[in-house]
Amino acid sequence: MLNLLMADKIKLFRSRKMWITLAIVIFLPIFQLLNSISKNEYQGKLVQKMDIVVNGATGVLMNVKANLVILLIFCAFVSFYIGEEFQNGTIRNSLSLGMSRGKYYLMKLLVVFCLTLISTVIITALSTISFGGYFGFGSIAGINNYDYYFWMISLTVFLLLFSVISVYVAINFMVRSTGSGIIWTFIFTITMGLLPGAFLKFDSLKGLTWWVSESFLFYKDFTSQSVIGEFPKMILVSVVTVVISTLIGYWSFYKSDIK
């Protein structure tokens, strides 16, 4: 597996997709800062409930505020990263050396995990620094133990994002082409964003709403103090999503013929 990781390191460092992803991730907090400055100057003072990130302390919430953009970036990245291996036929080079499909799948998932982690760290760090620099560090209303809140929200939001991205990995191992990967991951993102709203309309389906990672990302108010109590459930939902999506993705990959 270490061999595969070394090979992927060469591929990623030499190709543009990882650098483009990281460039967008770096640009994202800067763009949000400029947008917030503009709003603050011309449309009235920022309100935490609405704008989510209003100072350095709330910078940790940038991954929540920009979650759809982050997910769409990873829709594209994962589809290119995995889809190209199938389209170029290069997956044959790894598998024909006796590498098991399980290890191959886990290696890809691990790389995506690392890049998601790096991205969320960059976004959090840049947002905290840039918003802190302009608006002051400040505080979050109702949060007394900021350190605990910071680490818990960083971990939870990262896991929620990664759980959705792990589904993208599974989808790409199922469809095995870049174009289809982009389309299906996009459809999945939008559907899972809208579906919980529909669930709420039916009493029998209401319970399902909060078993979808995206429900927390899109609809939960992370600025309220009460959200802290829901972190364990969010972590559980994320882990369950990663495990189930990985099992489905791997099973589909294991059964498939590699062209």
Added chain:
Amino acid sequence: MTETILRVNNIVKSYGKHKVLDGMSLEIKRGMIYGLIGINGAGKSTFMRIIMGLTYADSGNIELFGASDTKSVQEARRKIGQSIETPALYPELTAVDNMKVQAANAGVGNVEITHLLELMNLQDTAKKKVKNFSLGMRQRLAIAVTLVSNPEFLILDEPTNGLDPAGIIEIREIIKKLVREKGLTVLISSHILDELSQVATEYGILHHGQIIQELSKEELLQKSQQYIELKISDVEKSVTILDEMNISDYEVIGTNEIRIYSDLDLVAQINRQLVTNNIEVYQLDTKNQKLEDYFMNITGGK
């Protein structure tokens, strides 16, 4: 006794109701260049993908380097290099980077890369990305990439597909050189028997999912032997005359043609005997049987 590199027995593979491989069996020994020939869709690529573990057989046994259980066969695949169908390369990377990726995959160092690029005549590609390579260059690089892991057994699926005559000759020479210098065993497929005949030492003809005939190079050469083509007015009478002349290696084709595969130096006597016996000779010619004709005859192809 020469070591068996690959032995497959009764491999069956179906896609839906269509049986692509229907009890295919073959054996490849060390040092062979085994040419697998079959029309498009005969199952050549499917067979190769099964050997490489890229697709699964419905039934049958694979023995690779003496290993036959699933785990050992998977391990043994480390000794194989493959280029199946299109060259599997990263278009955004250079030739050297493609080689480095495969070296990392195989867990071997980069020391052989320069030598292999020279061997494939790709040493001057520098920073040129693979997406800008010609098809011939990509085919050569794909072979170089397979060699970076020091394989003992090379599987090449139609490596000359789409190449111009110069490219075909180049690939052919490279394969011969690899066998000569590195002692590789090669399984190579093509749908063109003439092309394979210039590189392979053993041949298997794959048709309707089965190996319907296996030949050595010598046997194949016999099949492409010279013959006398006779077009005459009376086949029955001509056959009697040939028998009287003790010529027995002949074949009657249709109603007015005979092919004689022996006694090629007796053309003048045959002609004289036929004319003397009032048989009209429309054509008398010495020809070579085309391998393609031979292939089409035994596969019953159109």
